[in-house]
Amino acid sequence: MNLPMQAIRQPKLPGKQQGLSTFSLLVFVGLLGFVGFTALKLVPAYLEFEVIKSALKDVVKTEGINNYRSHQIVNELNKVVQRHKNASRSKLDIQKIARVYSEDGRKMIGVDYEVAVPFIKNTSVLLNFKREVAINPYGTPSN
Numbered sequence: 587m588n589l590p591m592q593a594i595r596q597p598k599l600p601g602k603q604q605g606l607s608t609f610s611l612l613v614f615v616g617l618l619g620f621v622g623f624t625a626l627k628l629v630p631a632y633l634e635f636e637v638i639k640s641a642l643k644d645v646v647k648t649e650g651i652n653n654y655r656s657h658q659i660v661n662e663l664n665k666v667v668q669r670h671k672n673a674s675r676s677k678l679d680i681q682k683i684a685r686v687y688s689e690d691g692r693k694m695i696g697v698d699y700e701v702a703v704p705f706i707k708n709t710s711v712l713l714n715f716k717r718e719v720a721i722n723p724y725g726t727p728s729n
Contacts, residue, residue, distance in 0.1 A: 656686035
């Protein structure tokens with residue numbers, strides 16, 4: 587029995603896989619969830635630091651700030667931070683983290699603090715924040 591060549595079927599070889607396998611999808615969703623969880627934990631601390639940086643810029647623009655004493659400058663920073671955000675959510679004490687000092691004949695104000703963010707079970711993430719701004723005699727920030 588001779589069959590024509592068209593009648594003999596060649597088995598199809600499997601083509602390239604398209605799309606994600608179930609395992610790949612689970613890995614992707616797990617990584618996406620971990621990144622989202624990390625962001626939800628860490629973003630509030632960074633937003634708080636952005637508020638403090640903005641307050642520092644506003645304080646050095648205050649008219650006559652160069653003539654203020656150190657504690658007056660820190661008090662002014664505290665007032666500006668309170669205006670910029672809801673103080674009840676913050677655990678930072680501006681009086682403890684801010685300092686005014688002289689460097690190369692220029693008056694400087696800076697903040698330097700750490701925040702320990704609870705992460706998973708008994709682990710936490712330690713974030714260090716530091717910002718210094720020069721107070722120049724003309725009332726405008728120099729950095």
